[in-house]
Amino acid sequence: MVRFEPLTSPEPLFPKPKSGGEGRLVVVSNRVPVPSASGSPAAGGLAVALNAALQQRGGFWFGWSGKVSEEETPLEVHDFGHVSYAVTDLSQRDIDEYYAGFANRALWPVCHYRLDLTEISANDTAGYFRVNEFFARRLATLLKPDDVIWVHDYHFIPLAAYLRQMGFENRIGFFLHIPWAPYDVSSALPAYQTVLSGMTRYDVIGFQTRRDLENFTRCLEQENMAREVGGGCWEADGRTFRVGAFPIGIETDLFRQEAREAKSNSLVRRMRASMEDRHLIIGVDRLDYSKGIRQRIAAFSCMLERFPQMRNRVTFLQITPKSRSEVPEYIRMQHEVAEQAGWTNGKFGDVDWTPVRYINKAVSRTSLAGLYRTARVGMVTPLRDGMNLVAKEYVASQRGTDPGVLVLSRFAGAAAELDSALLVNPYDTEATANAIVRALEMSLEERKERWRAMMDKLRANTVDHWCASFLSVLAQERACLSSDAAERQDDGALEPAIGRTAAHFGGSWTGYRRN
Numbered sequence: 148m149v150r151f152e153p154l155t156s157p158e159p160l161f162p163k164p165k166s167g168g169e170g171r172l173v174v175v176s177n178r179v180p181v182p183s184a185s186g187s188p189a190a191g192g193l194a195v196a197l198n199a200a201l202q203q204r205g206g207f208w209f210g211w212s213g214k215v216s217e218e219e220t221p222l223e224v225h226d227f228g229h230v231s232y233a234v235t236d237l238s239q240r241d242i243d244e245y246y247a248g249f250a251n252r253a254l255w256p257v258c259h260y261r262l263d264l265t266e267i268s269a270n271d272t273a274g275y276f277r278v279n280e281f282f283a284r285r286l287a288t289l290l291k292p293d294d295v296i297w298v299h300d301y302h303f304i305p306l307a308a309y310l311r312q313m314g315f316e317n318r319i320g321f322f323l324h325i326p327w328a329p330y331d332v333s334s335a336l337p338a339y340q341t342v343l344s345g346m347t348r349y350d351v352i353g354f355q356t357r358r359d360l361e362n363f364t365r366c367l368e369q370e371n372m373a374r375e376v377g378g379g380c381w382e383a384d385g386r387t388f389r390v391g392a393f394p395i396g397i398e399t400d401l402f403r404q405e406a407r408e409a410k411s412n413s414l415v416r417r418m419r420a421s422m423e424d425r426h427l428i429i430g431v432d433r434l435d436y437s438k439g440i441r442q443r444i445a446a447f448s449c450m451l452e453r454f455p456q457m458r459n460r461v462t463f464l465q466i467t468p469k470s471r472s473e474v475p476e477y478i479r480m481q482h483e484v485a486e487q488a489g490w491t492n493g494k495f496g497d498v499d500w501t502p503v504r505y506i507n508k509a510v511s512r513t514s515l516a517g518l519y520r521t522a523r524v525g526m527v528t529p530l531r532d533g534m535n536l537v538a539k540e541y542v543a544s545q546r547g548t549d550p551g552v553l554v555l556s557r558f559a560g561a562a563a564e565l566d567s568a569l570l571v572n573p574y575d576t577e578a579t580a581n582a583i584v585r586a587l588e589m590s591l592e593e594r595k596e597r598w599r600a601m602m603d604k605l606r607a608n609t610v611d612h613w614c615a616s617f618l619s620v621l622a623q624e625r626a627c628l629s630s631d632a633a634e635r636q637d638d639g640a641l642e643p644a645i646g647r648t649a650a651h652f653g654g655s656w657t658g659y660r661r662n
């Protein structure tokens with residue numbers, strides 16, 4: 148690990164790209180998957196795909212260290228070959244206001260259509276913008292003019308605006324992993340116009356689905372903040388940006404392989420041995436109200452009530468690692484889910500059968516792959532979700548000769564691609580209960596047909612495709628110049644994008660200040 152003072156280091160801090168021509172890639176996200184000391188990379192499709200892109204071009208990943216420090220400590224830099232990981236600590240107040248506050252008590256619920264759970268706090272709002280400015284200042288010390296920056300997720304919406312204000316005209320892309328709600332919902336967000344205008348400072352803005360993209364562009368129109376100039380491009384304050392839907396994928400083949408090899412995994416073997424001849428139904432989610440876990444267990448319970456022949460023939464395994472326990476809404480829902488599971492077991496369980504096995508710990512990716520493959524039914528029923536990778540992982544893990552059935556919420560981003568799943572409205576308990584029975588009783592022929600259709604999609608759009616397609620759009624510097632601007636650039640009237648000062652692009656973005 149190298150430590151340095153960001154503002155005083157005279158030498159370039161990160162390795163140069165492997166090949167000439169392309170600038171380094173700089174990935175920014177709140178959580179940074181720093182490889183272990185031995186150099187083995189963090190698991191997870193997103194981390195693997197972005198690490199591969201970083202390895203290819205050289206570059207670094209920047210974000211929060213996950214640690215609290217009351218002093219402004221130097222950036223921590225971990226070097227692994229062509230790739231570095233630069234992380235900064237935050238103070239407790241910063242974490243409370245930026246992460247637990249505005250990001251997870253305002254942006255997260257609003258983007259998941261939950262105005263009832265949204266907390267509006269002027270301190271949190273100010274903290275979110277202050278911490279973004281802090282991240283931008285720290286990142287600024289590491290940047291070179293031809294770096295291509297890819298910012299991830301709702302924690303960092305205003306980051307580009309601060310970088311632009313400091314004079315950076317690098318290509319900057321933004322990908323939103325969570326949904327973008329329709330105007331009437333998203334406009335309830337505190338500092339809504341500032342957040343929206345912060346988005347317009349990127350060169351490319353990616354969403355998981357067309358629905359999110361359309362919700363976003365309607366917000367731009369409603370606020371009269373940007374005008375469409377064609378080809379997925381918009382213009383605001385004299386600069387253009389491109390918007391698009393880039394549904395994230397998984398490492399489809401690798402996941403399949405892990406599922407095949409998981410037979411020998413001890414957790415999977417223990418689970419199989421304990422099943423006797425019952426069918427397994429599986430749910431895997433962070434403990435988050437957006438995932439619809441309570442509603443799902445209620446639907447399972449309703450199924451046992453209405454179809455007594457299913458009692459003692461199925462086991463529902465719900466794997467739910469705790470998440471964001473510092474946020475009060477998450478504590479409340481922990482109680483609700485535990486109560487629903489306990490109630491179902493009390494009502495239907497027997498001395499030799501526990502209908503719901505509810506587990507609050509994280510399970511490794513290999514074990515998950517094996518459990519998915521064991522399960523006849525995968526229940527992925529969020530009330531709202533950006534994508535939901537579990538849905539894709541469940542399908543990829545199945546045996547082609549005897550696949551299980553995915554019961555999938557219409558409100559998961561994954562439903563746009565996995566439309567051969569049994570699609571349900573998770574608010575409709577009886578219909579979801581019926582779908583579980585339909586999945587359990589589905590013929591082998593129908594299961595295979597549905598599975599093949601979904602596998603075709605998963606093979607066509609892996610996480611590597613997702614990464615490459617976003618980066619290729621981000622690399623197209625001229626793709627969005629309006630025809631006027633393109634002509635002027637051809638005449639030499641416009642300078643190249645890199646190296647321009649903030650003043651060229653309207654210094655109107657002033658960030659958020661508390662009165």
Ligand SMILES: O=P(O)(O)OC[C@H]1O[C@H](O[C@H]2O[C@H](CO)[C@@H](O)[C@H](O)[C@H]2O)[C@H](O)[C@@H](O)[C@@H]1O
Pocket residue numbers: 178193300301324325395470471532533534535536
């Ligand atoms: O970092 P945490 O606060 O512990 O939360 C974990 C992550 O949750 C969210 O995941 C989203 O991204 C997935 C991949 O694109 C997508 O499938 C899912 O629907 C989203 O909910 C969040 O967006 C991440 O930033 C968090 O790190």
Ligand SMILES: O=c1ccn([C@@H]2O[C@H](COP(=O)(O)OP(=O)(O)O)[C@@H](O)[C@H]2O)c(=O)[nH]1
Pocket residue numbers: 191192431432433466467468508509510511512515534535536537538540
């Ligand atoms: O015990 C667990 C639970 C979940 N996951 C992984 O966490 C990710 C969850 O992603 P998803 O898009 O479904 O939801 P998010 O938590 O990002 O909102 C998936 O890759 C899961 O395989 C895991 O590795 N172990």
